[in-house]
Amino acid sequence: MGLAFDFLQTACFIIVLSYVLTRTNVLNDDKATAGTSKYKLAVISLIFLFISLYGVVIRAHLVSGVYVDTRIAGIAMAGMIFGYAPAALVLIPTVTISIFIGDVTVAADVVAMFIAFALSGYCHKHFPRLDAVLSGIIIGILEIAHMLLIVWLVRPMSAAKTIIYSISFPMIVINGLAVLLFVLVMKDLNDRKRLWNKEKRIQSEMAVARNIQMSLLSKDFEIDPRLDLHAYLEPAQEVGGDLYAYTIDDGHFFKFIVGDVSGKGISAALTMSRCETIFQDMVRYSDNPAELMTALNKRMCDNNKAGMFITATVGFLDLNTGKLIYSNAGHLSPLLVTEVDAPVVLDKPKGKPLGILSGAAYSNMEYTLDYGRYLVLITDGVTEAENVGRELFGSDRAQESVTGLSNICASMIDDAIVDSVSEYSNGADQSDDITIMSIGIRKTPFEYSINSDIKELTKVANEINKDMANTSADASVRDDIALVIEEYVSNIIKHSDKGKGTGKIRIGIWPEETNAIIQIEDDADAFNQFEADSPMLSVDPEKRQPGGMGIHMTKNRVVDYSYYGDDGGNLITMYLRSQKDKND
């Protein structure tokens, strides 16, 4: 029983030492963390030296007074796992101490230790993978050799026989078990470490993936002075399947998509990235959302072996008029949010999610967004957010969260929904990716209404000058604004068939630092000055009639315009040249 206790002691000692060994990083393949080879050598040798000397110092006592120790095992393990050098560093002190102690078996012990050194070093070179069975076998061989040496070298013969009979079996067993235990513990700890490293590596790759995915989602919401835009997206895991994307096409069409790929995590993220790319590729080539949706669907159906599908809403908003056209592919209905009234759920056109049926058809619906009305798109991460009791947030709560907002703006709407969901879920895990996009038309910062009368135009021109002087627009932009308005509107008045003072003209200005947008609306007959004849420069200046100067100067200052007109009236939006480009 004393033997069993001693063995238990030895076992604990070995387990602690092998744990220390795995924690010192010397086993890392990565040289950077493992340390220099001298450091490694020192650490390893020290540990196995402890094992060997432990055997010397605290021995298992036997009836005959001879002890069983782990010197052989210590040297052999050092040699098998790490090679000759550490084994040598363990061998030399152990041999020295053994000789110093001077047991009756010392000669046999020392020779056995040298053999252990040689054999284990050899095994390390030729059998580099540490194997529990192999280790056990080596120890067995070494112990048998040790026994034979005792028989051979210890005299008298009777003493040798006594020793062999009493200790050979325990020696083999204890050393074998020591080694086996060591190898098993090491293997287990190493496996854990390898798994942990793998997990760390995957985590850092996921962090990079998240950065890539988040950078696909634009955070630049100030893309047009007429547009009040904000979007929020939070994946449930590191990466997710929700998406939003947008662009301004042709100067005044705000084209956007909000989508939700089935599932979440990596597989959804890959599909999301593909969909976003295809949207950006195709968005400028489609006349209307249903057409874009149809084309997008066909592409998403290609190469879709995994059967991923995406719900989406696509919309085109004309910033000049507020007219919105939208299409839907199995996605939640858009919401209409205002300051005063409760939110309204917009009708949505039917359409299957993208990626299922290559020939699926989509249709358009229309709505006009005027100032103060916001289009809000969400994904089901909002409505299906769970609280700790696994109850769903629901669309009623979603609508409640945006009822009664004052000083409303796009970012406020997003924040209101996010805060409401966050409060509701209160610590429960986010079950699905959450996306919110709010879209509105900003109030025209400077708006003027006059009758179609030169005197009124003169008066309002003064007012406009004063107002513009208080903005950030620089002097040349203000000059351009003054000139374009004076020339264009006086032409409207002159040309108008409604008679003096009975037509109405509305002027809107969006001034910026180095450019501006001007919108002019009237109720006269269709008349696009940009297309009318301007008989100007063909005639000798001295003889030329001074008509057409105004539109000539206007054209020089307008880089782009969009015109709508019929006999009920005209609406023109002019984009003034950027002063940055002017001075070259």
Next chain:
Amino acid sequence: MEIKGSIKNGIITLALKGRMDMANAADAEQAFLKYSEEGSKFVLNFTDVEFIASAGIRALLTLYRTVCDREGGIVTIINAQPQVVEVLQETDFAELFNI
């Protein structure tokens, strides 16, 4: 618009101040016509003219047509500001006023 005029050696120098837009062009035109009865050689000092639109150009053309038909009639604009220069150049009238 403020217009200050002086005559010396047969040259009428007018210093104009303000914006030559549709609100004020009539003032300028009135002054031009008045002074055109005094002579035909005009120097228009535009140091303080910060802005000109087509109405202003028309006033200038009225002056031009009135005096340049006469013998020795000339209208020169001096110290024109950048906006005025740009507008007169793009309408191809800069040469008429010796800019």
